[in-house]
Amino acid sequence: MNAPSDQARTAHWITTAVEARLLRGALDVERTAHGVLPHRLPARAREQFPDAELATVEAQPSGVRLAFRTRATAVELDALPTKTVYQGVPSRPDGVYELLVDGRPAGRGSVPGGNVRVVDMATGSAVLRPGPPGTVRFTGLPDGMKDVEIWLPHTEVTELIALRTDAPVEDLPDRGRKVWLHHGSSISHGSFAADPTGTWPALAAALGGVELVNLGFGGNALLDPFTARAVRDTPADLISLKIGINLVNRDLMRLRAFVPAVHGFLDTVREGHPNTPLLVVSPVLCPIHEDTPGPTAPDFEGGELRFKALGDPADRVTGRLTLGVVRDALARITAQRAADDPNLHHLDGRALYGEEDFAELPLPDRLHPDPAGHRRIGERFAELAFGDRGPFAVTGG
Template sequence: MSSQNWTTTPITTSIVRGALELERTPQGTLLHRLPSWARAQCADPQLAMVESQPSGVRLAFRSSATAIEIDVLRSRTTYAGIPPRPDGVIELVVDGRVVAHTVTSGGTTVTIDMATGAPDQETGPVLTARFTDLPDAMKDIEIWLPHNETIEIVELRTDAPVEPGRAPGRPVWLHHGSSISHGSNATHPTEIWPAAAARLGGAELINLGFGGSALLDPFTARTIRDTSADLISVKIGINLVNTDLMRLRAFGPAVHGFLDTIREGHPVIPLLVVSPTFCAIHEDTPGPGSFDLGALAGGVVRFRATGDPAERAAGKLTLTVIRDALASIVRQRQAGDPHLFYLDGRELYGESDSAEYPLQDALHPDPATHRLMGERFAQFAFADGAPLDTRCQ
């Protein structure tokens, strides 16, 4: 910490947007995107990791501060023999414009031996992200936290007092999806496709994209049901295939139950069901998905589908099967739900896009593709007269 006079501001819900719960820890404040009662209903370590990664979460306040410091302690997981993902990024947004960023370091890194499952833990220091030379005038400030690392906020300091950000005056859009919605392979938290779409569409984002964990879990549906929102979208499919979690017989009733639960809390607001974007390995080949070991031997992360296309006859799910089923379910429900809409995910990223915007790991979009998807979603969902038209809210 530098020697100048600082104002320390507690991390409370008054300045946090996009998180559903704050947990006090010995170090500071851990931000959760699922409430504790929901976390208690699932012991999956993958879900525990991704819901605590603050994708779409930001601190929002007003201040005339010219300097800001935020101390954070990150936690990240890597795998021996697999190239690590890039470090996280903290971005500073002033009056709606990204003006600076800091790359994370230190904290706790757990490296897992994939052959044995044994973890090796390395502990580093707290990171202080510093932003200086800001305009000496009252302004709207947002600090966007890394979408791909668990972050504990230790302390927030400014050289002028802070007040909570003004009510956004924009409709709240709650989105649920998989690692693609979480932001995998994007490099900056403001550039994941839901953040880009929200910015273009004039919406206030709550992002419940959970890497590997968009699995029609009832506790996720109840969380959406109980969260205040003006617009909702749910992107369903890819994780059900690459985890090989269920068969077609279970899929339809599970989708109906998921949507029924959401409608218990939000009976008439616009609800958009989005089917999977194009992913060649799973279009007609069931899961489970797996690392491509041949690519890994060359130091490249790629995924592959390990199922047999013939197993579709026994009810195994593929992206093609899921799109057909979702479209049918939405058509059926629209007879009694005029505020329910459907978007074929290939409108966001389709086969024709794969030449110019290839999925480099065969599964996740790169930063340019996140921008493309955000632009297309905003055009489809938020434009005048569109399913989630923000001007109608």
């Protein structure tokens, strides 16, 4: 007897409620008027600092995916995206939803329309233009029981409305893989990555065979105490903290505040993870800020958005932060603490992306790597952290 066609099977869609049990990589799930909204910071953190920019980036679901078991050969997901557009800058392509079957790419699509958040980079003000939800559909999946993941767009706030399949959905069982929690800046969030599995943490997680929780927040890796508490309270087997670039490009603090803030952040993380392998990663190479303090400003010279540093290199003597200053401080801090914390490790970010990499794969906007740069960083991190001699060496799973 022939198997039913996709058209015949999808005549009998099964709707499954999108709930926290189906989501991986989210710390909280909020009920909305449309459905559910995954968050990468808990509600208490969001309440403590209701900042519009932070609210946007933490709700952009970098690393968040729907995960389930099913025999379905067709899957539909209704969603309401909120897309960010910057005045004077060409709009980015619609965000990508990627479907994996048993860990392998099996489809990709986008949801057109949705809300649009228009940001004036000169003032920081934003206007929200409401729009309709849409649907992304995947068909032609292999028959038989399989693990399915739908990775959500890392650049769009995504409210999930309905999941439909042409066969029942089951919870994805625990495969015994270690959970890696990573916190970092826009590079970790995925700026300029082409798709959600193309961010460097997602690439590194796939190569390392671990489950990713990505707390990379564009422009907001700022040693915030509420972020430290979120890391502290989130179950994880491996933790990495990429510290420095946002503190420099926001010109947020001086060396006097930076050193105790790093200690405080690490102290808080260790309250919840006293013996978890913990890797502190300093910034990757960024020539505009190697020896020049922030702040960073947009530079539209030449008709394209790039960034420039506005600080004065001479101000390093007064404690203003540059990437060089930050790297030296992080190396000292981790060496000091490692004397009593054998599970604390340090990685110079230039081992992930340094001068030779910049010569081959320059930063398109002087600040963020392109998709090839993300792959380079992800592969290097997998080798240095998850490799046999790395602090996150993972066996089995």
